[in-house]
Amino acid sequence: xxxxxxxxxxxxxxxxxxxxxxxxxxxxxxxxxxxxxxxxxxxxxxxxxxxxxxxxxxxxxxxxxxxxxxxxxxxxxxxxxxxxxxxxxxxxxxxxxxxxxxxxxxxxxxxxxxxxxxxxxxxxxxxxxxxxxxxxxxxxxxxxxxxxxxxxxxxxxxxxxxxxxxxxxxxxxxxxxxxxxxxxxxxxxxxxxxxxxxxxxxxxxxxxxxxxxxxxxxxxxxxxxxxxxxxxxxxxxxxxxxxxxxx
Ligand code: NAP
Numbered sequence: 001x002x003x004x005x006x007x008x009x010x011x012x013x014x015x016x017x018x019x020x021x022x023x024x025x026x027x028x029x030x031x032x033x034x035x036x037x038x039x040x041x042x043x044x045x046x047x048x049x050x051x052x053x054x055x056x057x058x059x060x061x062x063x064x065x066x067x068x069x070x071x072x073x074x075x076x077x078x079x080x081x082x083x084x085x086x087x088x089x090x091x092x093x094x095x096x097x098x099x100x101x102x103x104x105x106x107x108x109x110x111x112x113x114x115x116x117x118x119x120x121x122x123x124x125x126x127x128x129x130x131x132x133x134x135x136x137x138x139x140x141x142x143x144x145x146x147x148x149x150x151x152x153x154x155x156x157x158x159x160x161x162x163x164x165x166x167x168x169x170x171x172x173x174x175x176x177x178x179x180x181x182x183x184x185x186x187x188x189x190x191x192x193x194x195x196x197x198x199x200x201x202x203x204x205x206x207x208x209x210x211x212x213x214x215x216x217x218x219x220x221x222x223x224x225x226x227x228x229x230x231x232x233x234x235x236x237x238x239x240x241x242x243x244x245x246x247x
Pocket of ligand 1: 012013014015016017018019036037038039040041063064065066091092093094114115141142143144185186187188189190191192193194
């Protein structure tokens, strides 16, 4: 079984939302956590204090992971600080929603750059560390939108579908190094991202979810923890945490 206690976990975009819940969950399991943030400095530092106050170990590291150099620096700073990397959770993501008639090439590029390309940058930088350790776990946060498509989200759906293809390929390439690579596909989850959806649309969304409610960040975080602790024979998979909205 994957040992969380004492392991070193990097979570991208961990100041807020799902990333924050993942960082908290892993810290509770005894991991030493790197709370990466891009702009949310205060929430990230506040989370580090919270984890430290409850006896855990965490550090906040700034870095825009959509920039290959900054993504590599995040990984190098982690290795310098803790001497190893056992877990990488690619959670950072944005959305710029518009129908394709209104979507600009810049809207397309930005979402693909942040949501998809960042995963390649961090994995590439972390790879030598995983090889040196003799194994590790990579979890990429995709979305049910990457499986089902969604009106007004061509850029986001393409990036999230790309994450699934990337995850399977990384799983194939890294299996020889005992690195398991999986994707988690959340459905609609209560975060700032969902809060940005107009209220009337939120109601329509809830009506579409078989379990009748939006998910909680912690429910995604528990799935990530499961893959780390109990997923030694799980690789190249997508784990759906979506209330049944996509089956
Ligand atoms: P959120 O509340 O909007 O938070 C987004 C997070 O991503 C923030 O911590 C943000 O950090 C970080 N981030 C954005 N751009 C970044 C960059 N260039 N470099 C580093 N960090 C960056 O979103 P969320 O709902 O928690 O979403 C987290 C992940 O889950 C995303 O990949 C999202 O696509 C996915 N997801 C969410 C839902 C949902 O319903 N909420 C459903 C399916 C999948 P800063 O604040 O520091 O910029």
